[in-house]
Amino acid sequence: MRVILATEPAHLDAALALRFVVFVGEQGVSPEGERDALDQAPDTVHFLALSGEGPSFDGPGDVVGVGRLLGPRADGHPHIGRVAIARNQRRSGVGRALMDAIEREALARFGEGGAVTVALSAQVQAIPFYEAIGYVIVGEPYLDEGIWHRDGTKVVSHPAADAQGASGIAPSDFARRAPGQRRRRAPRA
Numbered sequence: 001m002r003v004i005l006a007t008e009p010a011h012l013d014a015a016l017a018l019r020f021v022v023f024v025g026e027q028g029v030s031p032e033g034e035r036d037a038l039d040q041a042p043d044t045v046h047f048l049a050l051s052g053e054g055p056s057f058d059g060p061g062d063v064v065g066v067g068r069l070l071g072p073r074a075d076g077h078p079h080i081g082r083v084a085i086a087r088n089q090r091r092s093g094v095g096r097a098l099m100d101a102i103e104r105e106a107l108a109r110f111g112e113g114g115a116v117t118v119a120l121s122a123q124v125q126a127i128p129f130y131e132a133i134g135y136v137i138v139g140e141p142y143l144d145e146g147i148w149h150r151d152g153t154k155v156v157s158h159p160a161a162d163a164q165g166a167s168g169i170a171p172s173d174f175a176r177r178a179p180g181q182r183r184r185r186a187p188r189a
């Protein structure tokens, strides 16, 4: 398994295909809610976890996981979202490897002083996963696309900074609102 950044339209098409299987097909998110303008934003990066080790991209059937990284939002933090692993590949470390690759990219692009705080909107059922990989969940649950979420953050830092004690996990001050209950500040990441 390896993780690549999407660099061509076929990569994004394949990422969307898995997102639609998972979020629309499994979880009931609306198709128009699943694909949004942020997918095409200039500072958005899409990631694909591929089942093979070879250098080539063999099409949608090769994709076992996806996620995207948004540039800093209103809270000042880059956001990770649309994380989905193919159902038959879950609980085998793909999600962890994918998130690690996304976090390293966030650090490379947006890190300051050797660290970056990344933020995400975690489905409540996925919180054990995010906590297992170091996220701190903050704030109240809210509904997005009919699914309960809570916000989470993680401070990602270079290994060298870790050794000096500069790394840590801190809650962030960002917040999102529940559609239908309270007004949202940010779109579903």
Ligand SMILES: CC(C)(COP(=O)(O)OP(=O)(O)OC[C@H]1O[C@@H](n2cnc3c(N)ncnc32)[C@H](O)[C@@H]1OP(=O)(O)O)[C@@H](O)C(=O)NCCC(=O)NCCS
Pocket: 022, 083, 084, 085, 086, 089, 090, 091, 092, 093, 094, 095, 096, 097, 121, 122, 123, 125, 126, 128, 129, 130, 132, 133
């Ligand atoms: C949530 C999801 C991304 C996790 O991916 P995954 O590949 O199954 O996760 P991993 O195998 O890398 O697990 C990493 C850690 O999280 C833990 N974990 C993962 N899913 C878990 C769950 N549902 N409950 C408890 N722990 C869980 C694993 O045990 C592992 O911890 P460990 O290494 O200490 O054993 C995947 O289940 C998924 O795609 N779900 C459907 C879409 C979704 O909900 N996306 C998140 C939207 S916010």
